[in-house]
Amino acid sequence: MNIEDSSAATPPPSPAYRDRSGSLVFFGILTILLGCLCSLFIPLMFLGQKMAAAQGRGATAQPLSLMLPGMVMYGILAVALVWLGIGSISARRWARALILLFSWGWLITGIITGASMAFVLPGMTVPIAGAPGRPAPAVPHQAMIVAMIVAMAFMSIIFIALPIVWVLFYSGRNVKATCVARNPAPSWTDACPLPVLALCLLAIFSVPMGLLMPFTGHMALPFFGSILTGAPAGLLSVVVAVLFAYAAWAMYRLNVRGWWVQLALFCFYTASSWVTFSRHSFIELFQRMKYPQATVDQLQANPFFQGNQMSRFMLLFFIPVLLYLLFIKKYFRRAS
Secondary structure, eight states, X not given: OHHHHHHHHXXXXXXXXXXXXXXXXXXXXXXXXXXXXXXXXXXXXXXXXXXXXXXXXXXXXXXXXXXHXXXXXXXXXXXXXXXXXXXXXXXXXXXXXHHHHHHHHHHHHHHHHHHXXXXXXXXXXXHHHHOTTSOOOOOOHHHXXXXXXXXXXXXXXXXXXXXXXXXXXXXXXXHHHXXXXXXXXXXXXXXXXXXXXXXXXXXXXXXXXXXXXXXXXXXXXXXXXXXXXXXXXXXXXXXXXXXXXXXXXXXXTTBHHHHHHHHHHHHHHHHHHHHHHHHSOHHHXXXXXXXXXXXXXXXXXXXXXXXXXXXXXXXXXXHHHHHHHHHHGGGOBOOO
């Protein structure tokens, strides 16, 4: 009797974490809205080109085939974000892991984009102020500076501030504990360390993009001092896509062969692009891809795309990516 009374009087143990189910629902809804926003870019890209052609600016309108990779990319992002948002609402373990990886990729992309814009935007005042053979619009220099500041501020909010919020939330201890408590069984994302899983997902994302490129009709790839077009470029793109698929599969299984394939692809692309853009300007790549002449003229007026500036810019990102690849090698086991 005394034991029963003592047991009844003992309060249940308090949870060792703070339940964040409500916050997971809130961020899940926001993630779904991000996916819906990505889906809107697909018709906007198409309608923008139609409006440009209807207004007599067909010379500046890009062919639909050139926009196809971008449309596919936004389509994949839209479906993935809606799927992840639903998973977050349900507090799924796999959703938390994947959204965290997506947020880090979003942030890193924003940093790279911001650094690129810092180089590109100043040169864009040249074509806007008046490209050769075009009447120069009366745009004050001060207005251009304000426009660039506003553009950089907008980029900072969308590509840096927002992903930081997502990273801080989904990396929280209470968020992880909530997902584990509501889904005790291990998830497929638990079978692979998150740093390795991030590289697997990046490789998987490269597969449909590589397989799609030969069908755009505007294929051009740098290849150790030359620019491949047509069938050779398409064949190279398909071969690389197959290698990316194998690397993703092997790395997820923590097979070191996948890591070596990924390292070889990265070094191959970096070396090939560096040698090519040391001899050819980046503008020539757009010309081989048959971009509209108006677009090429605008790029030619930007000092960033002239000469071999692109080859120097690429080296800024080679070392960080290489260090990341070397860092995650510790997770792989030797091939048997």
